[in-house]
Amino acid sequence: MSTYIVRRLIAMPLLLLGVITVAFLLTHFTAADPLTSIIGERQMNNPAVVEAARARWGLDRSLPERYVIYLGNLLQGDMGTSFRTRQPVAHDLMVRLPATLELVISAMLLGTIFGVVLGVLAARFRDGPIDNIARFFALIGASAPVFWTGLVVLFIFSVQLGWLPGPGRIDSRAVAPPFVTGFYTIDTLVAGDWAGFRSVLMHLILPASVLGWTVTGIVSRMVRASMLDVLSQEYILAARAKGAGPLRVLINHALRNAMLPTLTILGFSFAYLITGAILTETIFSWPGIGSYAVAAARGLDNPAIVGVTIIGGAAFLITNLLTDIAYALVDPRVKLSRQEGS
Amino acid sequence: MTVPLLQIRDLSVSFANRRGDPFEAVSGVDLTVNAGELHGVVGESGSGKSVTMLAVMGLLSPGARVSGSIRLDGQELVGLSERQMRKVRGRRIGYIFQDPMTALNPLMTVGAQIAEAVRLHKPQVGRSQARERAVELLRLVSIPMPEERASQYPHEFSGGMRQRAVIAMAMANEPELLIADEPTTALDVTIQAQIMELLERLRQDKGVGIVLVTHDLGVVAGAARGLSIMYCGRVVERGLVDDVFDKPLHPYTKGLLGSLPQPDARAARLRAIPGAPPPIGARPSGCAFHPRCGFALDICRAERPGLRPIGATTVACHRAEAVAMREAVEVSVHDA
Numbered sequence: 001m002s003t004y005i006v007r008r009l010i011a012m013p014l015l016l017l018g019v020i021t022v023a024f025l026l027t028h029f030t031a032a033d034p035l036t037s038i039i040g041e042r043q044m045n046n047p048a049v050v051e052a053a054r055a056r057w058g059l060d061r062s063l064p065e066r067y068v069i070y071l072g073n074l075l076q077g078d079m080g081t082s083f084r085t086r087q088p089v090a091h092d093l094m095v096r097l098p099a100t101l102e103l104v105i106s107a108m109l110l111g112t113i114f115g116v117v118l119g120v121l122a123a124r125f126r127d128g129p130i131d132n133i134a135r136f137f138a139l140i141g142a143s144a145p146v147f148w149t150g151l152v153v154l155f156i157f158s159v160q161l162g163w164l165p166g167p168g169r170i171d172s173r174a175v176a177p178p179f180v181t182g183f184y185t186i187d188t189l190v191a192g193d194w195a196g197f198r199s200v201l202m203h204l205i206l207p208a209s210v211l212g213w214t215v216t217g218i219v220s221r222m223v224r225a226s227m228l229d230v231l232s233q234e235y236i237l238a239a240r241a242k243g244a245g246p247l248r249v250l251i252n253h254a255l256r257n258a259m260l261p262t263l264t265i266l267g268f269s270f271a272y273l274i275t276g277a278i279l280t281e282t283i284f285s286w287p288g289i290g291s292y293a294v295a296a297a298r299g300l301d302n303p304a305i306v307g308v309t310i311i312g313g314a315a316f317l318i319t320n321l322l323t324d325i326a327y328a329l330v331d332p333r334v335k336l337s338r339q340e341g342s
Numbered sequence: 343m344t345v346p347l348l349q350i351r352d353l354s355v356s357f358a359n360r361r362g363d364p365f366e367a368v369s370g371v372d373l374t375v376n377a378g379e380l381h382g383v384v385g386e387s388g389s390g391k392s393v394t395m396l397a398v399m400g401l402l403s404p405g406a407r408v409s410g411s412i413r414l415d416g417q418e419l420v421g422l423s424e425r426q427m428r429k430v431r432g433r434r435i436g437y438i439f440q441d442p443m444t445a446l447n448p449l450m451t452v453g454a455q456i457a458e459a460v461r462l463h464k465p466q467v468g469r470s471q472a473r474e475r476a477v478e479l480l481r482l483v484s485i486p487m488p489e490e491r492a493s494q495y496p497h498e499f500s501g502g503m504r505q506r507a508v509i510a511m512a513m514a515n516e517p518e519l520l521i522a523d524e525p526t527t528a529l530d531v532t533i534q535a536q537i538m539e540l541l542e543r544l545r546q547d548k549g550v551g552i553v554l555v556t557h558d559l560g561v562v563a564g565a566a567r568g569l570s571i572m573y574c575g576r577v578v579e580r581g582l583v584d585d586v587f588d589k590p591l592h593p594y595t596k597g598l599l600g601s602l603p604q605p606d607a608r609a610a611r612l613r614a615i616p617g618a619p620p621p622i623g624a625r626p627s628g629c630a631f632h633p634r635c636g637f638a639l640d641i642c643r644a645e646r647p648g649l650r651p652i653g654a655t656t657v658a659c660h661r662a663e664a665v666a667m668r669e670a671v672e673v674s675v676h677d678a
Contacts (some may be wrong), residue, residue, distance in 0.1 A: 234444040240401055242459040243432030256449050332495040
């Protein structure tokens with residue numbers, strides 16, 4: 001298995017290079033001139049300013065030249081400077097990625113737990129009331145737009161009931177914890193700030209639930225379908241014929257097998273949410289990658305756009321690898337290394 | 343007289359179809375298996391043999407309605423709660439499935455699955471002890487290198503080895519009764535013989551009673567003592583294997599025997615029973631076999647024959663005497 005992982009790790013930079021190249025070219029070929037966002041539309045008529053800005057941002061050079069320079073810088077961890085924030089893109093991402101990861105990991109945890117439980121129950125009580133309720137719940141999660149469900153839950157739990165705080169990562173009066181990991185949950189704990197930790201957790205609940213709901217929708221349907229498939233297998237009957245009780249059959253024998261196809265969905269969802277949590281981040285004023293990406297796209301902030309794309313691509317590559325490894329760990333039939341090729 | 347190991351009396355099983363109409367998959371089946379005896383149950387697919395066996399295990403789908411009596415060593419099983427049935431399954435009755443490829447959980451080692459069967463009924467047995475027992479059981483079913491094999495997964499086993507593992511699992515708690523539901527159907531012929539030998543050895547050494555369900559009379563011929571032939575959810579003929587093979591009294595049995603290849607009659611064509619079993623839910627009136635029967639008279643269409651003894655065998659046929667009299671009546675398909 002380790003040789004397989006090594007081979008995949010070697011292939012990864014090449015795949016990433018492809019992502020970078022495509023992202024770089026695409027931003028170049030977009031019709032709009034990024035200079036408008038750098039110097040403002042009014043200055044566009046001033047040749048001196050335009051020339052200076054071109055030279056300042058390296059836009060006077062040819063495309064291959066810029067590409068090579070960009071790659072060279074990237075190797076040193078320099079993703080260029082954002083047109084918009086005038087900060088190094090790498091720094092911007094470093095600050096914002098943990099926020100997104102914290103949100104997405106929480107959402108995945110919630111979504112997976114609820115999705116699996118609902119899926120198992122729906123399959124076990126197929127076509128009964130539980131199945132119908134689970135189906136309805138999943139349907140809303142998978143199809144209702146996040147900007148709507150987000151606003152609804154904010155209205156109910158924050159405005160009306162006042163149980164949970166509104167948007168943001170931490171109480172607006174509180175000071176953000178000193179940067180250690182960028183995960184506020186961890187950083188507040190490191191700082192020993194219990195009130196802050198509590199505030200961070202409370203702030204996480206709503207956005208993580210809204211985002212997790214979409215995951216629940218997909219996962220529960222997936223688990224239900226594969227559970228139904230597995231439950232009709234003969235080894236389930238065989239387990240019952242041994243004298244195994246219903247819970248044991250459902251969890252030890254059926255769920256373990258049903259989780260295999262679900263793993264793929266989980267990996268995919270996670271990678272997707274890294275850059276796909278835009279709407280949730282916007283509604284909940286979450287300073288993550290998604291809202292950064294939207295602002296970058298709106299402002300023709302090419303370095304930031306390419307930076308986000310690279311992160312998104314890397315997220316997919318890494319989760320794909322992790323999913324494959326997880327498969328190999330769970331399913332003994334999967335042999336990742338090509339032993340003694342025939 | 344001793345109590346039979348398994349005594350099924352007037353067992354009927356009905357299901358509801360999609361529209362909710364009930365239909366009987368098994369009707370009034372009687373079956374008796376004595377301790378340490380191998381009893382064959384033969385019939386085509388859809389004849390109700392598997393349903394009967396699943397009824398014994400209490401493993402029918404929740405929609406099934408079971409009536410009649412199933413006694414294991416005198417204890418009535420029909421009407422037992424799920425919890426009580428769980429103590430019977432795997433402990434007093436072992437079940438062997440048709441397809442060893444699908445009867446083992448692909449994510450668990452073979453040893454773990456056998457150990458699970460042990461520990462389900464003997465929770466006091468520790469993990470390592472249960473594992474030792476699993477190895478011992480693999481050795482019992484003649485799996486070479488049982489220690490190594492126990493920690494392998496089902497996909498690392500060949501078909502025949504898997505069926506041995508399934509049998510080991512069924513034997514985990516030394517049950518009184520083994521139900522083998524077409525245990526050799528999915529296997530190569532040479533492997534079939536080995537599995538049958540293994541079952542026979544278990545019967546002799548462990549004294550376990552075995553119900554061997556099959557559609558293959560050839561499998562039964564060498565192994566079984568008693569034999570029940572099922573057709574359309576009913577037992578149509580019952581007796582000792584030798585008697586039934588010697589002198590089949592039901593036209594269906596005769597047809598089944600006629601369709602067996604005979605090594606000494608190379609030139610003769612195999613004779614198939616014409617037609618096909620009727621679809622479930624559309625069973626013919628009277629004797630269910632009459633549309634395919636060369637002996638059928640009006641009475642066969644009108645009146646369902648009950649089981650009656652003729653000589654040493656019991657048969658459900660109005661025309662049993664005629665069947666016994668006439669040799670080789672052409673129930674075969676006309677040669678083209």
